[in-house]
Amino acid sequence: MPITEVRKDPGTLTLTVIAEYPVPVRRVWDAYCDPRQLEKFWGPPEWPATFTRHDMTQGGRSDYRMTGPQGESSHGYWEFLLVEAPRRFEVIDGFAHPDGSPNVELPTTRMSVGFEPIGEGSRVTTVSTFNSLDELEELVRMGMEEGLRTAMAQIDAVVADLSSFAAGNAVQAQILGDTQVRTGRVIRGDLTDVWRAHHDPDIMKRWLLGPDGWTMPVCEVAVAVGERYRYEWENDAGNRFGFTGELLASSPPRRAVTTEILIGGEAPVTVNEMTLTPVDGGTLLVIVITYPSAEARDAILGTGMVDGMETSYSRLESLLPEITQTKSSGSLPTR
Missing domain, CATH: 3.30.530.20 (START domain)
Structure with missing residues (x-):
């Protein structure tokens, strides 16, 4: 005891x-x-x-x-x-x-x-x-x-339990209730660098891509509360989709709350709350997603959302050392 x-x-x-x-x-x-x-x-x-x-x-x-x-x-x-x-x-x-x-x-x-x-x-x-x-x-x-x-x-x-919550582990998704899901992962990187990687279009286009084979031709970031963002992806086969939404709250470099809706589709609007917290080994990134119903929650989880997030976050981790090195210059070379 x-x-x-x-x-x-x-x-x-x-x-x-x-x-x-x-x-x-x-x-x-x-x-x-x-x-x-x-x-x-x-x-x-x-x-x-x-x-x-x-x-x-x-x-x-x-x-x-x-x-x-x-x-x-x-x-x-x-x-x-x-x-x-x-x-x-x-x-x-x-x-x-x-x-x-x-x-x-x-x-x-x-x-x-x-x-x-x-x-x-x-x-x-x-x-x-x-x-x-x-x-x-x-x-x-x-x-x-x-x-x-x-x-x-x-x-x-x-x-x-030192292993379950270690840096670099795959994204964990937990159902919090009928309309909420929480995803969490420790990103091996500095808090300010992880925040920047979520708000700098040049950086986002290099990691926020989901499975291999996709690019991000449109990345319009909302900076001030009330502004709208727009993200679009495409692959070599000509498939294209995207999301848009409004920035509801922002407390850099710790927290951002946005709405999200599929462009041109009938998917429901969700509210996404991202929180970044420094922990041993990096930055804990938590996103709480609120859906309009349990049916909408299950439908979106069934698309492979969590696997896509893990692929993107793994790509982000490999990019973070470069982001850290270029922090003082304020620019990141594109590739």
Whole structure:
């Protein structure tokens, strides 16, 4: 059991949980950065968590739900007040309605999570600060203390798994619900270079191609919120297709949200949220895709979308050293 101390202090309105793990600090930090890993320990086994957004940067936000054994759900959110990788982060932790809006009828807490090395391992100290003694007692009655104990205990198995989330692994796709899919991959490259590779037309034309044999003759990038983008591909056989959409939100170099629709087709409009997070070994790229229905979700997944993404990301990884070398000049030679 990694938990070494649990301390409830009515005088300071705090609940402190301290746990120790036999792995470096960076490994534990990355488990919090990656929603695929965070879901494996945040919340008790009977109420597993699903993160539909996880933007771990100062001013960012996470949205999650916990699903009970009978299918019931409880929604929550984190608002990131401070992120100092890999030492600590602080969030406002609150309850939410199913649409993600804060449930102001229930209390919030300020949660600070600190990471420090101890010998060859690490110590994680989680301090939850409450607004009043009544709220502290209410949340403890609701199971918060036991929930934190369970979460800390489950991290052991997650951080011991070094291979499942390693840099360079193929794209993983997870169904988050009837209308959402999350894809994730660690790209072996710097955060700013990966962002640039998604927004520089000359670079995009060299990697965002899917299977071999395709080119990208049209690459019009949206830079400001409200602008539209247009991407088109063609092959030697004369086949051609493309996508267009609007940039809904952008926080360079971390997050971009766009709509997407097939040009000239009857495919549904999707909303794609891309989040980039620095982790050991590179940059974690996560895309949450929201479809209008489960049928639309399954139809698009059935096109081989994930395999095409992996082919493109593998190509991007091979290109990133060149992007890094040419960063100072601001140009990338075309081929």
